[in-house]
Amino acid sequence: MKPVILDNIPFQPTPEAIQQVLDTKLGRRSADALEEFLEEGRGIAKPKAIYRLAFVDEKGEDYVEIEGKKFQSRILRQNLEDVHRVFFYVATCGQELNAWKKSQEDDLEEYYADAVNGMALDVARDYLITHLQKQYGLGQTSTMNPGSLEDWPLGEQRGVFALLGDTEKAIGVRLLDSLLMHPAKTISGIRYPSESSFASCQLCARANCPNRQALYDAEEYAQRFS
Numbered sequence: 001m002k003p004v005i006l007d008n009i010p011f012q013p014t015p016e017a018i019q020q021v022l023d024t025k026l027g028r029r030s031a032d033a034l035e036e037f038l039e040e041g042r043g044i045a046k047p048k049a050i051y052r053l054a055f056v057d058e059k060g061e062d063y064v065e066i067e068g069k070k071f072q073s074r075i076l077r078q079n080l081e082d083v084h085r086v087f088f089y090v091a092t093c094g095q096e097l098n099a100w101k102k103s104q105e106d107d108l109e110e111y112y113a114d115a116v117n118g119m120a121l122d123v124a125r126d127y128l129i130t131h132l133q134k135q136y137g138l139g140q141t142s143t144m145n146p147g148s149l150e151d152w153p154l155g156e157q158r159g160v161f162a163l164l165g166d167t168e169k170a171i172g173v174r175l176l177d178s179l180l181m182h183p184a185k186t187i188s189g190i191r192y193p194s195e196s197s198f199a200s201c202q203l204c205a206r207a208n209c210p211n212r213q214a215l216y217d218a219e220e221y222a223q224r225f226s
């Protein structure tokens with residue numbers, strides 16, 4: 001299947017929403033000034049996503065092959081036990097907002113702009129999930145991201161990007177030699193139907209991670225790797 005681009009994603013953050021994200025007082029900015037700043041960001045923001053529907057060709061003990069690409073991960077293999085169709089994706093805040101952030105000369109404004117970038121990424125991700133659910137009649141879905149677990153390292157990003165084609169031309173996202181993505185507020189991964197929800201964080205023991213989405217489950221970790 002050909003990749004599908006989602007580049008008309010609405011983005012309307014309110015000062016209250018950004019305040020929640022920053023989890024601070026307004027600091028030296030008044031609410032009016034923050035609203036003015038956000039208005040500028042809103043006018044610039046173009047969050048985007050790209051995805052590709054793909055079918056599982058083969059499953060081994062600790063790998064899956066999808067559309068001719070081999071993905072080496074025991075957990076991914078386990079999670080796709082009853083799954084035959086998956087969605088590779090990249091979602092991003094967009095180059096426009098990233099450039100706007102970089103153009104800020106004031107440290108505090110750059111900090112706010114970074115938070116707006118993060119919110120735009122969240123909006124792009126949520127829009128993509130809703131789109132997939134509606135478009136393909138999916139129930140509950142889960143996701144895995146290369147690099148989030150030792151079991152599925154960052155190098156596997158190459159396979160995800162190879163299946164999505166020219167992401168730079170499509171949505172302005174580049175996979176760097178370091179395997180990081182540009183813009184920084186970008187995520188990539190594989191989304192799949194699942195009866196129970198799964199988040200990589202359940203199998204990641206990293207302490208004090210600001211992005212944790214689920215509690216570490218030592219019992220499940222032991223079961224999966226026994």
Ligand code: SF4
Nearest residue numbers: 148201204209211212
């Ligand atoms: S806890 Fe943090 S580092 Fe670990 S998988 Fe979750 S987001 Fe990634």
